[in-house]
Amino acid sequence: DAGITQSPRHKVTETGTPVTLRCHQTENHRYMYWYRQDPGHGLRLIHYSYGVKDTDKGEVSDGYSVSRSKTEDFLLTLESATSSQTSVYFCAAQGVDQETQYFGPGTRLLVL
Amino acid sequence: GNSVTQMEGPVTLSEEAFLTINCTYTATGYPSLFWYVQYPGEGLQLLLKATKADDKGSNKGFEATYRKETTSFHLEKGSVQVSDSAVYFCALSDRPSNIPTFGRGTSLIVHP
Numbered sequence: 001d002a003g004i005t006q007s008p009r010h011k012v013t014e015t016g017t018p019v020t021l022r023c024h025q026t027e028n029h030r031y032m033y034w035y036r037q038d039p040g041h042g043l044r045l046i047h048y049s050y051g052v053k054d055t056d057k058g059e060v061s062d063g064y065s066v067s068r069s070k071t072e073d074f075l076l077t078l079e080s081a082t083s084s085q086t087s088v089y090f091c092a093a094q095g096v097d098q099e100t101q102y103f104g105p106g107t108r109l110l111v112l
Numbered sequence: 113g114n115s116v117t118q119m120e121g122p123v124t125l126s127e128e129a130f131l132t133i134n135c136t137y138t139a140t141g142y143p144s145l146f147w148y149v150q151y152p153g154e155g156l157q158l159l160l161k162a163t164k165a166d167d168k169g170s171n172k173g174f175e176a177t178y179r180k181e182t183t184s185f186h187l188e189k190g191s192v193q194v195s196d197s198a199v200y201f202c203a204l205s206d207r208p209s210n211i212p213t214f215g216r217g218t219s220l221i222v223h224p
Contacts, residue, residue, distance in 0.1 A: 004155075031210075040216070041216065042201065042214055042215060042216035042217045043156075043201070043214045043217075045211070048211065090155055090156070092155075092156075094210065098210050099144050099146075099161070099163075099205040099210055099212075100146070100158055100161065101148070101156070101158070101203075101212055102157075102158075103155030103156045103157065104155050105154060105155050106154070106155050
């Protein structure tokens with residue numbers, strides 16, 4: 001267990017507003033990931049980080065940015081939320097075996 | 113690129129029935145293979161893994177064998193319980209990036 005927490009757990013926002021989701025881990029893991037989960041699509045990788053200030057894009061990165069100023073925190077920002085970004089967002093950290101993923105509980109985001 | 117294909121759901125079974133969820137993969141290297149489980153309202157959690165050909169991962173009565181010749185990692189359980197109702201994800205992690213690739217998930221519903 002990598003001690004992953006996410007905040008907020010639920011959020012409702014309006015189209016065009018910025019939204020920031022936070023992921024916090026307590027185990028000093030180097031690699032962290034943001035995914036979105038949608039019916040029919042499974043999990044899709046948005047962005048990932050391989051260290052402080054080191055991030056890279058995943059398969060669905062358009063409309064999202066990330067930041068990692070501390071090892072324990074990985075932030076996902078929707079610069080201007082759209083209805084297509086309504087989803088459940090999961091953060092994960094990669095364990096010491098450099099393979100196993102440990103997931104947070106998720107954030108349900110509704111963009112009206 | 114890498115990909116994971118798993119059977120479409122939902123899979124609906126009666127309690128104590130035998131379960132098989134098929135998973136096949138394509139990978140450029142020699143990946144590690146995983147099954148994750150997601151209970152309602154929660155994040156994914158590791159169920160079992162296998163890191164090399166012919167390895168069998170097992171946990172909570174579930175098992176899967178890494179079959180390199182058929183590029184498969186099918187999940188099995190001899191007698192399912194209502195509490196096994198969840199979504200099951202097959203995944204791989206391939207070197208050198210170790211960025212995971214997930215299948216789309218298979219929903220399992222077990223009736224009493």
